[in-house]
Amino acid sequence: MSSATDTEEVLITRAAKDIVDSHKTIALTGAGISVESGIPDFRSAGGLWSKYDPEEYAHISAFRSNPTKVWQMIKEMMDLVLGAEPNPAHVALAELEQMGLLSSIITQNVDGLHQRGGAKKVIEFHGSNQWLVCLQCGYRQEAVSLSFEEIPPLCPECDSVLKPDVVFFGEPIPWEAQTGSFEEARTCGLVLVIGTSAVVYPAAGIPTSAKQSGAKIIEINTEPTPLTGYISDYLIQGTAGAILPKIVEEVKKHIS
Ligand code: NAD
Numbered sequence: 001m002s003s004a005t006d007t008e009e010v011l012i013t014r015a016a017k018d019i020v021d022s023h024k025t026i027a028l029t030g031a032g033i034s035v036e037s038g039i040p041d042f043r044s045a046g047g048l049w050s051k052y053d054p055e056e057y058a059h060i061s062a063f064r065s066n067p068t069k070v071w072q073m074i075k076e077m078m079d080l081v082l083g084a085e086p087n088p089a090h091v092a093l094a095e096l097e098q099m100g101l102l103s104s105i106i107t108q109n110v111d112g113l114h115q116r117g118g119a120k121k122v123i124e125f126h127g128s129n130q131w132l133v134c135l136q137c138g139y140r141q142e143a144v145s146l147s148f149e150e151i152p153p154l155c156p157e158c159d160s161v162l163k164p165d166v167v168f169f170g171e172p173i174p175w176e177a178q179t180g181s182f183e184e185a186r187t188c189g190l191v192l193v194i195g196t197s198a199v200v201y202p203a204a205g206i207p208t209s210a211k212q213s214g215a216k217i218i219e220i221n222t223e224p225t226p227l228t229g230y231i232s233d234y235l236i237q238g239t240a241g242a243i244l245p246k247i248v249e250e251v252k253k254h255i256s
Pocket residue numbers: 029030031032033034035036039040041042043044108109110111126194195196197198199200220221222223225238239240241
């Protein structure tokens with residue numbers, strides 16, 4: 001447990017040592033890690049999600065009953081994501097992976113920024129908005145190949161509405177992502193929980209599952225979460241883009 005007197009510097013040094021000492025480290029990331037790339041999380045004031053209530057717009061029943069309305073939101077999200085670049089937090093995680101100190105990144109994000117930041121082993125727990133799928137016939141196509149001038153886009157095979165290959169509320173998690181993530185959680189010694197409010201299940205259960213198998217949990221977030229003080233060993237409070245590069249610099253001192 002961290003004490004109130006622990007400074008950011010002390011916690012960064014501690015996190016670097018925990019990473020170096022761990023036999024296997026994984027990261028669980030959420031929308032907060034992409035905020036510094038200009039993509040708002042569900043809790044940011046202003047922006048996309050104050051216009052579109054995610055509970056309403058990101059539910060599969062809303063998509064089925066009014067795809068044109070939901071596609072307004074999807075189109076705005078796509079525009080934001082296509083214009084976004086990975087930030088120092090994405091790059092720092094990719095660097096840890098290259099150093100052989102990060103086994104995988106389990107992300108709840110659908111923006112593809114971990115891969116664009118250089119990470120290789122990324123489990124997309126909630127799918128990806130890089131692909132569109134047809135719920136009727138299974139046709140798939142890359143999102144970048146569409147201009148989205150006409151929404152909703154239709155399947156060229158069967159004329160049904162195409163849907164981004166992301167997991168909407170009310171939809172199951174892709175089987176491979178779910179089993180792969182919980183296997184990583186069960187077998188790791190440390191989880192970095194970054195920029196997630198840890199309220200959307202089953203993803204939010206990953207740190208708890210890891211903890212039950214004996215792993216340490218470090219949170220990096222601008223705010224405490226329901227995990228803080230219960231599941232996480234300590235919280236480094238601040239922005240991911242500032243904290244993660246500092247941890248990586250500290251790790252380098254240990255291994256050089
Ligand atoms: P969330 O919006 O519920 O929570 C974001 C968390 O990040 C909060 O705890 C917040 O305090 C923290 N945060 C904000 N800025 C931060 C920063 N700069 N550094 C560190 N932490 C910061 O997001 P969630 O937990 O990922 O759950 C929401 C769901 O929304 C997810 O399933 C995700 O798929 C989806 N979503 C994805 C994107 C994306 O792909 N970029 C964007 C919005 C929502």
